[in-house]
Amino acid sequence: MGDGERAVHLVTGVSSGEGGPPAGAEDDSALVERVRGGDVAAFDELAQRHMKRAYAVAYRLLGHREDAEDLVQDAFIQALDRIDTFEAGRPFAPWFFRILTNRGLNARQSRALRTMSELPEDVAATTGSPERDAERAELAQRLRDAVAKLPERQQLIVQLFEIDGWTSAEIAATLGISDGTVRWHVHEARRVLRAELEPYRRDERGQRSDERGAGIDDRP
Amino acid sequence: MREEQESTIDPERDPRLRAALADAFGEQPRDVDWSALAHRTRSAALFRLRARARQTPWWELAGRWSRRALPVGLLAAAAAVLLALFTPRATDATPADRASVAEIVTSASPAQAVRTVAASPLDETWLWGATVGTDAANSTTGAQ
Numbered sequence: 285m286g287d288g289e290r291a292v293h294l295v296t297g298v299s300s301g302e303g304g305p306p307a308g309a310e311d312d313s314a315l316v317e318r319v320r321g322g323d324v325a326a327f328d329e330l331a332q333r334h335m336k337r338a339y340a341v342a343y344r345l346l347g348h349r350e351d352a353e354d355l356v357q358d359a360f361i362q363a364l365d366r367i368d369t370f371e372a373g374r375p376f377a378p379w380f381f382r383i384l385t386n387r388g389l390n391a392r393q394s395r396a397l398r399t400m401s402e403l404p405e406d407v408a409a410t411t412g413s414p415e416r417d418a419e420r421a422e423l424a425q426r427l428r429d430a431v432a433k434l435p436e437r438q439q440l441i442v443q444l445f446e447i448d449g450w451t452s453a454e455i456a457a458t459l460g461i462s463d464g465t466v467r468w469h470v471h472e473a474r475r476v477l478r479a480e481l482e483p484y485r486r487d488e489r490g491q492r493s494d495e496r497g498a499g500i501d502d503r504p
Numbered sequence: 505m506r507e508e509q510e511s512t513i514d515p516e517r518d519p520r521l522r523a524a525l526a527d528a529f530g531e532q533p534r535d536v537d538w539s540a541l542a543h544r545t546r547s548a549a550l551f552r553l554r555a556r557a558r559q560t561p562w563w564e565l566a567g568r569w570s571r572r573a574l575p576v577g578l579l580a581a582a583a584a585v586l587l588a589l590f591t592p593r594a595t596d597a598t599p600a601d602r603a604s605v606a607e608i609v610t611s612a613s614p615a616q617a618v619r620t621v622a623a624s625p626l627d628e629t630w631l632w633g634a635t636v637g638t639d640a641a642n643s644t645t646g647a648q
Contacts, residue, residue: 319556
């Protein structure tokens with residue numbers, strides 16, 4: 285795991301085992317039963333258990349911190365409203381995250397302009413060279429456009445996997461799909477995104493591959 | 505590529521792709537106030553949770569707590585039984601008590617006699633026994 289990935293794990297608290305009950309604690313199903321009866325402490329515990337992971341997904345869906353917070357809160361309230369439809373004995377996380385992603389995708393459609401106009405600080409950071417900054421901004425825009433063309437679920441998966449460093453098992457458990465499906469999405473997304481990156485690949489002299497001529501591949 | 509897709513382990517991380525994507529989409533915020541988020545989520549849910557609690561029938565609440573309440577109840581019952589077995593009964597009549605009651609009954613001034621033995625513990629069976637005899641008392645209370 286790289287430094288960036290480790291940093292994200294520390295920030296979001298998302299790592300293997302996160303989201304499950306601590307040793308000796310009630311499992312999610314037992315908490316859900318209590319929440320059905322209006323138990324505030326059980327709701328708190330359930331929310332606490334899934335909040336960081338929910339925020340990470342919400343942020344990747346909306347790309348905006350306040351919107352992500354709103355989405356997390358909204359998803360928990362929606363889950364509470366629908367708690368009677370939750371089947372006892374089934375895992376809570378995929379059920380809850382289906383609610384969250386559906387709400388998030390709906391919200392994204394209505395907030396698309398705002399999301400694109402408020403990019404995070406680290407995206408706007410400069411390198412010191414105007415030429416490089418321009419190139420970097422161009423690449424970032426191309427990647428955003430390329431990702432936007434991917435299927436919605438694939439967009440989320442590739443960001444969680446590539447940027448946030450989640451494993452395919454973590455993504456699978458969260459979204460309620462198989463590890464193999466996650467890996468397939470990652471593979472498909474990489475194929476598209478690497479093609480977008482290719483013109484920006486530089487050789488040892490700092491020359492871009494699209495400036496050297498076609499057909500040159502400096503990949504190891 | 506095909507191996508990457510079919511493998512049962514995760515594809516190798518690609519630092520260059522990661523850096524480019526992080527540049528395009530940003531890192532996760534590092535300073536989220538989790539307690540504030542938890543608090544506002546709880547506040548938003550409180551009304552609904554209270555409504556649910558009001559609608560919950562008592563037997564569901566009892567059922568929910570029975571797993572914890574049952575052992576506690578059994579322990580309390582066992583403790584009560586032990587306490588009852590090993591605590592001397594305050595109503596056991598001694599010969600002195602019997603004499604006191606006999607004195608009240610035969611006394612010319614029963615009120616005065618009652619006052620003198622007021623501190624003594626009494627119950628109905630014992631009073632009958634002391635007054636009319638144990639056998640008669642037993643047959644009387646048994647008949648009731």
